[in-house]
Amino acid sequence: MENIIDTKLDKFKLRFGNEKDVPLILQFIKELADYEKLLHEVVATEEILMDSLFKQKSAEVVIGEYENKSVSFALFFHNFSTFLGRSGIYLEDLYVKPEMRGKGIGKLMLSFLGKLAIERGCGRLEWWCLDWNEPSIQFYKSMSAIPMDEWTVYRVCDEALVDLAKGYDS
Template identity: 65%
Template sequence: MESIATPLTQLKFRFADVNDVPLILGFIKELAEYEKMSNEVVATEEVLRNSLFERKMAEVIIAEYNQKPVGFALFFHNFSTFLGRPGIYLEDLYIKPEMRGKGVGKILLAYLAQLTLERNCGRLEWSCLDWNEPSIHFYRNLGAAPMDEWTVFRVTDQALDNLAKQFLP
């Protein structure tokens, strides 16, 4: 695992490998607890292994401070028809509470911005819960702008099954 140096000498990043699946699931559960959504986590190590490392549907960067995992970013490529180029969509960014305020999240987002440019992507974007004022303030201070004129729509569970059935002849 090749480590990526950062402006903080104690902080290194690395792309996750299949051995990190338990760590990734642990971070996902910690994030869900913070977001008061623990009951919605149905991911398993097997599902993550398949999605991240066999099908390669998303990528994960692990942040390590003094060689200890302290956070992660999970992202994937999307596509902008208006730009005619891919983008990077940050699905989850999580930093352990004791490491917040040390610059880890900011440096991780800066690295994702650099990666976005290196991959010739047109944008880096993510969603944030409306009640999460500390994160909203953090993102605004980085120059991120909320897309207030857009509403996210989601189809899951039974509604997804029902919609898919409408395609059947």
């Protein structure tokens, strides 16, 4: 199989996702959303993911396989820091199947993204975490990740996005 990246964890390999993985990627997205109690918000479809990930190339996916079974994924894209004057990697989703947690898979996936960020000349790796997700918060802090408590995330979507865009029309 092409595209296989060895890791230091026995029987665990990484690979970049491809078009054939779209159903798997959507499955992982839904499993993560269910864990986060947000499944009702998932509107992504295989067609949308195919277009966004592999035609527009808006993001990339890394899939983790343990004993040749897909058990985790990370979906990320590049952002840009004006302060650093360099790109960064923004991790949108990281998910490890519940039965595979505690084996070091999540840490290896984050380490891989850190290595990828350095190889690509990026200045940072960042992500969001739900305030109530204490297991993940502790996991991230154990790897020296620091919460950006002084920042608040703002979002405009759905009809509000349409209304905002209308403000540009002359």
